[in-house]
Amino acid sequence: MLTSGIILLAGSLLSPNPGLIFWTAVTFVIVLLILKKIAWGPILGALEEREKGIQSSIDRAHQAKDESEAILRKNRELLEKADAESDRIIREGKDYAEKLRADFTDKAQADAKKMIASAKDEIEQEKRRALDVLRNEVADLAVKGAEKIIKTALDADMQKKIVDSMIQDLSSKRN
């Protein structure tokens, strides 16, 4: 039963055969030469060309990326500048508007105050005038009344004192 193993190890498995070595060598060399001509040349050439193409594409892509990044950065800077500018303009406008508003308000208030003051003055004057007119009217009336009283009574002086005191009373009550 060990014979199988013995055949395997010591048998003709390892026996040299120069003819086969010869044929292997010849076949292999011919195959190598033909394949080198018909296959490896074109395939390796194509692979190398593609590799270079891919490399150049990658390079170009990187370049484009760098460029676009630079443009983006520039754009961003411009945008920031524009933002700042617009901010500034808005702020200035706001300030100006604020100032303007404040001015207007002050002026309006001042005007209003002035108007009120003049109106008050006028009212005062009118009042005073009216009081004077009233006083004269009342005095006239009183005089007329007094005349009637005097005509009827005796003492005109006495009556006038009474009338004056009455007028004083009236004016103090009025004020």
Next chain:
Amino acid sequence: MKRLRVTKPKAIIKVFAVLLPLLLCGFGVASASSEHSSGVSGNVAATPAVEVAHGGAEAAPEEEKAGDVIMHHILDKGVLSFEPFGEVSLPHLSIPASVPVLGGLDISVTKHVVMLWLVSAALLIVFSIVGGKYKTMNARQAPKGLANAMEALVEFIRLDVAKSNIGHGYEKHLPYLLTIFFFILFCNLLGLIPYGATATGNVNVTLALSIFTFFVTQVAAFRAHGVKGYLQHLTAGTHWSLWIIMVPIEIIGQFTKPFALTVRLFANMTAGHIIILSLIFISFILKSYIVAVAVSVPFAIFIYLLELFVAFLQAFVFTMLSALFIGLATAHEGHDEHEAAVAHH
């Protein structure tokens, strides 16, 4: 170098795995045949085992016949047998004695030579198609179909095997590495087809292939270092008093590398086939359908699939190691020599 050590035990395990079923079969047959008479062998289906049964009726010769059938399948011979259709005998040739060096050499065409030619034909057909496609294709087109499949392998050999192991100047060795990879791969695969034979399972074929690697390595070393550098390389940069040890070791090392390549490829390819045949033979020897269905066929299919993987793996390993040896031979060990020079002073 590390791979070298890893693969050798694997080959030993494979040989052991071959021997174990054979030994077990021997016991089985011895007991089975003594119980039944020789007439039982008629039950066996019409297969190579029929021949086994025909030859000898007794147990001991029958057991030898099982081994013989396996060896008959594995070994090289001068006929192409297409059982059960018959066989074609191949011509016997020899180089005329008048030729100076090779005079009188027997160069009979054998089964393995025919397989080599078939492999060459297949290679030439496949790669003439692929090469033609690449010639007509411009750089912007993507390869399709066969060209794409081959390109994956070519690109793998180019970048992962040649470029990473040889480094600078790897382009020069690419045609050799690619050819040897596809040659071995096709040999391995054709051996898995029915009626095919594994040419790479013959030690002579693998020897021839590794001799090519040997010469390519030596030429590359001479080209890279010149004669002086080559001789310096043999001393491994050691002190002169160690040369008497180092030089023989380095010279032996030059020859063990191709020897390891030879044996690794041959043993791996042969072992797989022997395992498959042995598994099939278990059922014939034990004369049991149960064993055939439960053990032989499933395990043989498993080993067959494993062999498909091994076909690629061994082609890769051979190419990889060739590239590695070329890389080692052409590597400039400038810093080593420099360190040695510093150590002197």
